[in-house]
Amino acid sequence: MTVQQNGHNNERLHIRDIAREYRKQGYEVLIEPTPNQLPEFLVPFSIDMLARNHEENVVIEVRSRGSLTSAPELDAIAQVLQDRPSWRFELVVRNPRDREASYFQDATSIDRSHIASRLREAHDLSDQEHGEAALLLAWSAVEALLRHIAAVESVPMTLHNPSQVTKSLFTYGMLDKEQYQTLQDGLETRNMVIHGFTERRSLVDIVNGLLLLAEQLQGQYEYS
Numbered sequence: 001m002t003v004q005q006n007g008h009n010n011e012r013l014h015i016r017d018i019a020r021e022y023r024k025q026g027y028e029v030l031i032e033p034t035p036n037q038l039p040e041f042l043v044p045f046s047i048d049m050l051a052r053n054h055e056e057n058v059v060i061e062v063r064s065r066g067s068l069t070s071a072p073e074l075d076a077i078a079q080v081l082q083d084r085p086s087w088r089f090e091l092v093v094r095n096p097r098d099r100e101a102s103y104f105q106d107a108t109s110i111d112r113s114h115i116a117s118r119l120r121e122a123h124d125l126s127d128q129e130h131g132e133a134a135l136l137l138a139w140s141a142v143e144a145l146l147r148h149i150a151a152v153e154s155v156p157m158t159l160h161n162p163s164q165v166t167k168s169l170f171t172y173g174m175l176d177k178e179q180y181q182t183l184q185d186g187l188e189t190r191n192m193v194i195h196g197f198t199e200r201r202s203l204v205d206i207v208n209g210l211l212l213l214a215e216q217l218q219g220q221y222e223y224s
Helices: 003-024 066-070 072-083 098-105 112-127 131-152 161-172 177-194 203-220
Strands: 028-032 049-052 058-062 089-095
Touching: 003 028, 003 049, 003 058, 058 072, 072 089, 089 177, 112 131, 112 203, 131 161, 131 177, 131 203, 161 177, 177 203
Parallel strands: 058 089
Antiparallel strands: 028 049, 049 058
């Protein structure tokens, strides 16, 4: 099997894992939907997955980090969904099990004081209208906070995968549906920003949502 074939198979396995999580939450999931299963505005695109329930429709694309540099269709999909209130776009960046995994395996999360410091700095940056910087700093603090909570509550997780940490906390009842959605929106927006894509949503709203969530979680759970 070639490296390219192996990467494609790993991507398909990852897509099935994501589909399983959405189905657990009550969504109807279509993997690689055909044109006749898509609305007219999505027919020009090859979609990895479509998840839908009575409230929303989610277009999900799965990419490895390396493939993001040559994926202009992702920005096109985001633009098509921009003015459609019941639709959203989720970009899932697959972490290959290579040097990155071993690097994070030996890493130490920032402590409680550094989390609080980053949250304050993110708030200040947002007030100064430095949206991208505020978002990245807020997300880094929230992600560290989630790992601390997972460790304290003995929730199984994959250390270097923020999406999996979030899903695990939600599955084990550490997050309610609204908190989970705030984190999904934050992670999706963070992925769009760090990979140079245009983000259609308000960065102020996303940052404020993350900061409020951090405050809620700090009140709910004790961590060291």
